[in-house]
Amino acid sequence: MNELIKVEVKNVDGILVTTSNKVAEELGVNHKDLLEKIDGYISKFSRAELSAQFYIPHNYKALNGKSNRNYLITKKGVAQLIGGYNAAVEKAFELNVSYINEFERMENYLKNEFKVPSTFSEALRLAAEQQEMIEVLENKIQEDKPKVEFYNDVTDSKHTCDMQTVAKVLNFRGVGRNTLFEILRNENILQPDNKPYQKFVDAGWFRLIETKYNDEMSGELRIYFKTVVFQKGIEKISNILKQLGYSQLEK
Numbered sequence: 440m441n442e443l444i445k446v447e448v449k450n451v452d453g454i455l456v457t458t459s460n461k462v463a464e465e466l467g468v469n470h471k472d473l474l475e476k477i478d479g480y481i482s483k484f485s486r487a488e489l490s491a492q493f494y495i496p497h498n499y500k501a502l503n504g505k506s507n508r509n510y511l512i513t514k515k516g517v518a519q520l521i522g523g524y525n526a527a528v529e530k531a532f533e534l535n536v537s538y539i540n541e542f543e544r545m546e547n548y549l550k551n552e553f554k555v556p557s558t559f560s561e562a563l564r565l566a567a568e569q570q571e572m573i574e575v576l577e578n579k580i581q582e583d584k585p586k587v588e589f590y591n592d593v594t595d596s597k598h599t600c601d602m603q604t605v606a607k608v609l610n611f612r613g614v615g616r617n618t619l620f621e622i623l624r625n626e627n628i629l630q631p632d633n634k635p636y637q638k639f640v641d642a643g644w645f646r647l648i649e650t651k652y653n654d655e656m657s658g659e660l661r662i663y664f665k666t667v668v669f670q671k672g673i674e675k676i677s678n679i680l681k682q683l684g685y686s687q688l689e690k
Contacts, residue, residue, distance in 0.1 A: 444530065444537045448545045452612070452686035455545050456511040457538070460499065462520060466528050470509070473520075477510055480519060487625045491684030493519060497613040508613075514542040599646055599667035609677050611685045619676070626679060633666055644672030 444465065448455050459477060463470040477494050484490040493516035498506050512520060517538045524531040600608065603616040614622070623629040628639055635645040648665045668676070681687070 444534050446534070446537045446541050448538070448541045450545065450549065451511060454495070454511070454513065454684075454686070455542055455549075456495065456513055457517060458497070458499070459494075459510040459512060462512060462517070465534055466521070466524055466531065468524070468528070474508070474510070476523065477512075477516075477520065487622065488683045492516075495613070495684060496618060498615075514538075517542070599669055600673065601665065601667050605668050605673055605676065608673065609680065610688045611680050612688055614680060614685055622680070622683070623676070628679075629666070634664055635666055639672075642671070643669055644675055645669065 446457065446465065447461060448457055459473055460470055463473040466473070481490040481494060484493075493513055495511040495513070497509050497511045499509050501507050510516075518535065521531050521535045521538065525535075528534075602619055606614055606616050606619045620629065620633050624631065624633070627636070628644075629635055634647060639645055640647065646667050646669065648667055650663045650665065677687075
């Protein structure tokens with residue numbers, strides 16, 4: 440075997456991943472084609488939480504400042520995805536081996552990252568570092584207090600929020616309004632037209648707002664339904680996203 444290909448694995452919110460951009464570049468394939476391949480794999484999973492163990496929806500900012508979608512890919516996802524190119528891409532096998540080695544190296548590093556101090560001086564140094572971290576966190580709490588109060592105002596309110604506001608308030612990585620709609624459809628909470636199933640309306644998660652308007656072209660009266668979310672629904676959606684493996688960004 441030739442010298443192994445150098446690859447990069449990162450720790451993102453406690454999960455070891457690489458990105459679909461990097462894998463596409465390393466395989467020498469178009470990123471758009473790779474995304475379609477991943478989408479195809481995801482569609483075959485029986486539950487969304489299973490696919491999150493392989494591929495995590497994400498976004499990145501391109502050089503032109505535009506936000507584009509990609510995936511964070513776990514160890515399982517890399518094995519499945521690159522393995523699918525073994526026949527078409529000559530270096531796919533070596534690339535897969537490189538990733539296996541790098542994931543194992545990072546796993547061992549994280550296991551050994553925290554060591555119990557063996558001497559009194561090491562214990563003192565560790566205590567000082569922990570105290571410094573506590574002070575940083577306390578300052579961060581004070582800085583974030585207005586944002587936290589805003590979140591509490593929203594979730595404690597008897598009023599409703601639209602889906603875009605819910606996505607902003609919950610602030611999960613890679614989960615905007617459209618992605619949130621898609622997740623809730625996949626979880627059989629919303630119907631294909633983004634209306635909630637009746638049992639979730641009855642449970643106090645959602646409310647449908649009916650809006651009537653005249654079509655400017657035909658003059659016909661039309662009805663538009665908008666899905667809005669109660670406090671209970673926001674909390675339930677947050678729990679669902681966590682169960683699916685999505686990570687919540689700092690508020």
